[in-house]
Amino acid sequence: MAERYSSFERGGRRWLWQRITAAFLVVVLAFHFFLLHFVNHADEVTFAASQARMETLTYFSLMILFLVTATFHGVNGVYNALVNQGLEGTKLSVVKWTLVVASAVLIIQGVRTALAWSGGIPL
């Protein structure tokens, strides 16, 4: 039988979180595309228009949650794909920690950008 690699860990929670974030992202990604391409058109985007949306706590919170879930889902997906391709040992550890650092940078930069629009947490 051919050698098989699986990213599934019995008892692990990453599999479950990949599904939970998927269910959330299906709705929010569709909403994001609809709002920013059909309700508002991409070529009409201005700082003021983004600011007006981000000053609402509901929208701000949704976008922060969108950023965090999309980062986890995407980066965990990349990690799983590499495990499925047979990456293991030290190489896998290096990739894992690179992805962790890249995720942290992405989330910090995304939150800083959201705060630049909202001028602080819109409470």
Added chain:
Amino acid sequence: MSQSYNRGLVEDFGRWREFSAGMWAWIFHKFTGWVLVGYLFTHIAVLSTALTTPQAYTDTIQMLEMQPIVRILEVGLLAVAVFHILNGLRLLLVDLGVGLEAQDKSFYASLVLTGAIVVASIPTFVAGAF
């Protein structure tokens, strides 16, 4: 004991002529996933121009949106995102034990629906750029 399906070497894409609908769905889901995660990093980098000045952000977005190639790439991004969403829903249902027997048909339905949504969205996505 659960039965396992021997897919052979998963990294052996040279066997593509033997691939079934489920294997193509797996490959397309991986490919669209790689594109989307790459775009996520690019998207945040572009949006980060808002950290410099409000005008720099507005100018950057409007300069990009004036380029026909950017609009075409956005249609491609829509295709990738819609397929990933629809096939993701299919995977969530299969994980819950719903529609496993019709998983090949639901893959074809995902492809057809993706095509229909993308074609219907093209006028909106390219408006004003050509």
